[in-house]
Amino acid sequence: MSTAQIAFLKGHGTENDFVIIPDHDGLLELSPAAVARLCDRRAGIGADGVLRVVRSAAHPEARAMAGEAEWFMDYRNADGSIAEMCGNGVRVFARYLQQAGLTGAGDLAVATRAGVRRVHVAKDGPEGAGEITVDMGRALLPGGEVTVCVGGRHWPAVHVDMGNPHAVCFVDDLADAGSLLTAPAVAPAGAYPDGVNVEFVVDRGPRHVALRVHERGSGETRSCGTGACAVMVAAARRDGCDPAVTGLPVTYTVDVPGGRLVIGERPDGTVEMTGPAVIVAEGVLDAAWLTQPAATPAA
Numbered sequence: 001m002s003t004a005q006i007a008f009l010k011g012h013g014t015e016n017d018f019v020i021i022p023d024h025d026g027l028l029e030l031s032p033a034a035v036a037r038l039c040d041r042r043a044g045i046g047a048d049g050v051l052r053v054v055r056s057a058a059h060p061e062a063r064a065m066a067g068e069a070e071w072f073m074d075y076r077n078a079d080g081s082i083a084e085m086c087g088n089g090v091r092v093f094a095r096y097l098q099q100a101g102l103t104g105a106g107d108l109a110v111a112t113r114a115g116v117r118r119v120h121v122a123k124d125g126p127e128g129a130g131e132i133t134v135d136m137g138r139a140l141l142p143g144g145e146v147t148v149c150v151g152g153r154h155w156p157a158v159h160v161d162m163g164n165p166h167a168v169c170f171v172d173d174l175a176d177a178g179s180l181l182t183a184p185a186v187a188p189a190g191a192y193p194d195g196v197n198v199e200f201v202v203d204r205g206p207r208h209v210a211l212r213v214h215e216r217g218s219g220e221t222r223s224c225g226t227g228a229c230a231v232m233v234a235a236a237r238r239d240g241c242d243p244a245v246t247g248l249p250v251t252y253t254v255d256v257p258g259g260r261l262v263i264g265e266r267p268d269g270t271v272e273m274t275g276p277a278v279i280v281a282e283g284v285l286d287a288a289w290l291t292q293p294a295a296t297p298a299a
C-alpha cells in the first residue's frame with residue numbers, strides 16, 4: 001500500500017457502527033478532526049465512532065497491558081473525543097482481529113483505556129456470524145441523586161460507571177425521550193465532569209428491558225454496549241436483585257434499537273455481555289483527504 005492510502009474497514013455491533021483503522025505499529029496521527037471527518041455520514045464514511053487497532057506495545061496508553069493483551073482498542077467518539085471504553089466496539093474489534101487472522105477463534109484479551117477486557121468468540125454458525133461475549137468488568141454505582149431532563153420532563157437517574165459514565169433513567173415510554181437531537185440535560189451540573197451517556201429504559205417483560213441512548217460524543221445511536229450493561233445493573237438493583245448478595249448470577253435481555261444484547265451479572269460483580277459483531281466492508285482512503293482542513297461552511 002502506498003503511504004498516501006490508509007486501509008479501513010466498516011463494521012457494527014447491533015448497529016452501533018464503527019470505522020476500523022488498522023494501525024498495528026501506531027504510526028498514524030489520528031487527530032479529532034480526522035476522526036470527525038471519517039464519521040461524517042454525508043462527507044465521510046459515516047460511523048458512531050472509530051476503532052484504531054494498535055499493538056499494545058506500540059501505544060503509550062497501553063504499553064503496560066502488552067503482557068496481557070497484544071492489541072489495544074484506541075476508541076474515539078464521532079466528534080473526535082476519546083472515551084475510556086466501548087462495549088459494542090470491543091466485539092467488533094475482536095471480530096476484526098479474528099477475520100484478519102491476528103487471533104484465532106476462542107478466547108482473547110483486548111486492552112482498552114478502561115483496562116483489559118476478556119473476549120470469547122463463539123465458533124458456531126457461519127463464518128463471522130457467531131456471537132461474541134465480553135467480560136465487561138464490574139459496574140460501579142457511586143450513588144448520589146442525578147436527574148435527567150428532556151423537554152421539560154424530569155426523571156431520577158442511576159449513576160453507573162462501566163469504565164465510562166452513564167445515567168440510567170426508567171421511563172413509561174421510549175418516545176418520552178423525544179427526538180434526542182441534542183444531549184439531555186443532567187443535574188446537578190457537576191455530577192459528570194467529563195460528560196455522560198444517557199439511557200432511557202422501559203420494561204418489556206420479566207428480566208427484559210428496552211432502551212434508547214444518547215451517547216456522549218456521538219449523539220443518539222442504535223446501540224451502546226456499555227450503556228446496555230449499565231441498564232442491566234440498574235434494572236437488577238431496581239428489581240431487588242444483587243448477585244453479590246444472593247450468590248446467584250442474573251441475566252437480562254436488553255433490546256436496543258439496533259438489535260438485542262444478553263447481559264448477565266455474576267456473584268463476583270463482573271458483567272458479561274453477549275451480542276453480534278459484523279464486518280461489512282473494507283477499502284482504502286486517501287490520506288490527504290483525511291488530513292485536509294475542515295471545509296468552510298457555505299454562507
Ligand SMILES: N[C@@H](CCC[C@H](N)C(=O)O)C(=O)O
Pocket residue numbers: 016049077082083084085086087088089164165197215216217218221223224225226227
Ligand atoms: N457505543 C459505545 C460507547 C462509546 C463511548 C461513549 N460514547 C462515551 O463517550 O463514553 C458502547 O457500545 O459501549
